[in-house]
Amino acid sequence: MKLMFGLPLLYLLLFCATQALGVQIHSTPGFNSDGVIQTELEKVVSLVCQPDSSREPQTDEELVWLRNGALVGLKEGNKEGRSSVCVTPVLYADNGANFTCHLSKNATVSASIILNVTYPPQISGSEEVTVEEESDLLLQCDVEANPPVTNTSWTLNGDEIDLAAGGFTVTNDGFKIQIMANKVEKSLHEGTYECSAYSNKYGQHTKTFSVTLTEKTMKFPLMPMIAGLVVVCLTIILAFASRWKMIAKCCKKITK
Ligand SMILES: *[C@@H]1O[C@H](CO)[C@@H](O)[C@H](O)[C@H]1NC(C)=O
Ligand SMILES: *[C@@H]1O[C@H](CO)[C@@H](O)[C@H](O)[C@H]1NC(C)=O
Numbered sequence: 001m002k003l004m005f006g007l008p009l010l011y012l013l014l015f016c017a018t019q020a021l022g023v024q025i026h027s028t029p030g031f032n033s034d035g036v037i038q039t040e041l042e043k044v045v046s047l048v049c050q051p052d053s054s055r056e057p058q059t060d061e062e063l064v065w066l067r068n069g070a071l072v073g074l075k076e077g078n079k080e081g082r083s084s085v086c087v088t089p090v091l092y093a094d095n096g097a098n099f100t101c102h103l104s105k106n107a108t109v110s111a112s113i114i115l116n117v118t119y120p121p122q123i124s125g126s127e128e129v130t131v132e133e134e135s136d137l138l139l140q141c142d143v144e145a146n147p148p149v150t151n152t153s154w155t156l157n158g159d160e161i162d163l164a165a166g167g168f169t170v171t172n173d174g175f176k177i178q179i180m181a182n183k184v185e186k187s188l189h190e191g192t193y194e195c196s197a198y199s200n201k202y203g204q205h206t207k208t209f210s211v212t213l214t215e216k217t218m219k220f221p222l223m224p225m226i227a228g229l230v231v232v233c234l235t236i237i238l239a240f241a242s243r244w245k246m247i248a249k250c251c252k253k254i255t256k
Pocket of ligand 2: 036038116117118146147201
């Protein structure tokens with residue numbers, strides 16, 4: 001008995017609730033019960049805002065769109081009664097963006113949705129790296145992704161890296177992973193390195209680095225060498241000039 005009385009009351013309350021909202025957003029793709037639209041980079045999201053159908057048909061009420069609180073510029077004819085906004089293409093910066101639509105004359109009559117842009121880590125391809133012996137090695141991979149990667153690793157020539165043996169340091173700040181070594185040696189540090197990151201949504205992503213160690217080059221002191229060369233050249237020019245004077249003098253004597 002109680003239940004039978006309860007249900008109509010609940011429906012009545014729900015009816016009031018949607019009516020109080022006043023405006024509605026329809027989107028492609030659709031959103032979940034938390035108002036979150038799932039999308040990916042390069043995709044298109046279209047949003048349409050309309051006064052709620054349960055609302056008194058007050059025709060051509062002007063609508064306003066906000067993106068993260070900032071006004072979205074709308075063309076004439078895209079404001080009254082129905083207003084659409086298109087996010088194309090979806091970019092990294094759209095992740096977490098909040099789109100709100102409200103009546104121009106009453107901001108409390110509003111509806112909002114949030115974009116959840118998923119993307120894989122930016123790891124792919126291969127890179128040639130040349131390092132001089134006894135200098136420092138630093139390799140890094142960008143592992144930022146949505147949802148975040150669950151696992152990252154480094155290998156050297158296909159094997160897990162013995163961090164202690166090569167004096168390696170590995171860091172992970174959630175955006176990039178790095179491997180570093182100081183005073184590298186050919187026997188320990190040359191080879192093919194690979195970074196990997198595993199995403200539950202996008203799978204394994206890897207990048208390889210072919211690291212070649214070159215012999216340490218002697219660095220010549222360049223500036224003193226240039227200064228020395230200038231002095232030598234000037235001496236030669238001066239010596240030649242004074243001899244030329246003597247030759248000229250001799251010639252004068254002969255012609256006299
Ligand atoms: C704005 O809309 C809300 C909800 O419909 C209403 O309670 C409020 O009185 C309205 N404010 C104005 C200024 O019309
Ligand atoms: C965004 O999507 C990812 C992948 O489906 C999910 O793990 C995450 O919880 C979502 N975030 C929000 C705020 O909905």
